Amino acid sequence: MRRAEAALWPALFGSMSLALAMAFLYAPTERVMGDVQRIFYVHVGLWWAALVSFFLTFVAGIQTLRTRKDAWDELGGAAAEVGVLLNGLVLLTGAIWARPTWGVWWTWEPQLTATLLTELVYLGLLVLRSATEGERARTFCAVVGILAFLNLPVVFFSARLLRGVHPVVFGEDPAGRPTGLDPAMLHTLLVWLLACTVLCGVLVGLRAQLGLLDRRVRRLRAARGA
């Protein structure tokens, strides 16, 4: 376990350094948007890592209800917190990208709306977590974490009812023309996805460990006070 933890830090710094280098030195400059397009790699990488976090919350929720173990509860809570942080950064990087590209910080188009709705749902989960104690907190957060993840596909489908202007990276654009990335851009994106997944793993792991330590301290204090 300790060996795995020790390996995570070099993996994080290595993958992040490589990803940054590829975004600035390896990937070509986009023809229309110019250098501002390079935020795309961070933006998509964070979005992917946020989805991984929410999936972890879902799995941890099921395991919490099955096993009622503190470790699963802490993992679920940690993943939800990290997911909110990463998803919030997706919104922020999206706004930074949107301003020079679309001329506005925000527009009600499907992907943006879906990301915002997801953020609101998981923020609600964090408020719930802070407003409940003990076993109830464990059960309630597991239940809402499961519901929130099951709701994600519906959120994305509902957002597609709105008019879209988001760039289509894979598949076809609204006019039916095939879209695709330059191979160098694709390689950079894949490295960013990997780096952000490692980042997500490190953050969730650290936060869950902190939560478990906090529980231990509270138990020891209670035992001493009794």
Added chain:
Amino acid sequence: MDTRSGKPSAGRWGLPVDEVVLVAEDLWKGFGGRAVLRGVSLTVRAGEAVAVLGPNGSGKTTLLRVLATLLLPDAGQLRLFGQDPSSSGASIRARIGFTTHEALLYGGLTVEENLRLFASLYGVKTTQVEAWMHKSGLWPRRGEVVRMLSRGWLQRTTLVRALLPAPPLLLLDEPFTGLDAEGAGWLRGVLLDHLRAGGALVLSTHRPEEVEGIARRVLLLESGRLIPHPKPSEPNRDGQTPPTILGRDVRPPGFGAALWALLQKELRIELKTREVLPAMGLMALVAIVLFSVTMGLDPALVRSAAPGLLWTTFTFAAMLGLSRAQAVERERAAALAVLAAPVDRGAILAAKATSQFLWILAIELLSLVASEVLLNIDLWPRLGSLLPVLFLGSAGLSLVGTLLGAVAAGTRLREVLLPLLLVPMALPLLIGAARATGKVLEGLPLWAAWPELRVVGAFGIILGAASLVLFEAVAEEGV
């Protein structure tokens, strides 16, 4: 003779004499880092009464709630009637009569309505309700609303609710509290009859003299552990007349019967108290006026914003109804009594959600009338196309809202948490429903709103099914 165990059987439940009814081993339970139970072990046999003494706050209520399977222990083993409560919950709950220091009754219903409700949830015949009301002296009070009862009569009603199905195991939390001398005499007689008939009893008290002549074993709950009390009392059950056996034929209801009984309860409470619908209706009206005024009363703007305005209004009104529905369950901890009954927990959620669905639908129709009059939106010719949208939207909103309402009710922030949980979660439904409503109001046929209806339907099916499954976990937390 009990053919399986080879022991002589006795009592109305056919439990072999000295059969172990309850075994608790090393139970631990804490709240917010404070351990209330610290390794409680207890064995109770058929025909045996155990009294648990302890001052206020010693954990007696927590212990009884854990034994009644209404609270999960943090650690330790519990077996009731030889079964694991986690795998055979309903069949075990059917054999337990539980009271706590709260009444566990619906304040807005009469004594008789409450007892009839719980009789149907335990599959007890209604004739037995009447028999118990006569026996307990409640008959003259049967028409009184529980909220208006004195402490003593409230306690008798609570006890009769627990005794109605004649369960083989009684878990009674300070059962003599509030009873006068005559009431205490009646309860003492009932408990002795129960023990002579082979039933088991665990009762808590902080007054040892109350259990003299009833309890064979007296234990003290101190610092979260059970220790023998220095002065155990012996039961005195000789020379008494055989008990009148009530409540023999108990068959817990199925899903449909439980749902119907609980739905009737919801409708009856609303008919008697008129607390939810008028408040929701007024909220909807206020919201429509507020939106219209803040939009500058521009008819064109109001008309174009009408779908969003209507669904925001429905959501505000629905949240009011959902919050109130949970408040009704919290009053006198009535929900706990329903959760203690041997009914499918899905039926509890379904009944609550069905009543909410009916209230929301009623408010939607009222809002359409108000919009027709105040906003000059010509809705009635399109009502046929609007109804499926309203049905689908209300169904999803009420099912998920009821689950999240139960979650919010179990937190410190119950007043504010429901909107924070429900609105973001229901936004896909609201986007779909508002856009479908917009298409219908534009005069398009219903099938033109198929993509939107698909989203609303998917929300209802996915989140609704998940809510039904997950409610069991929420119910285990006693909310």
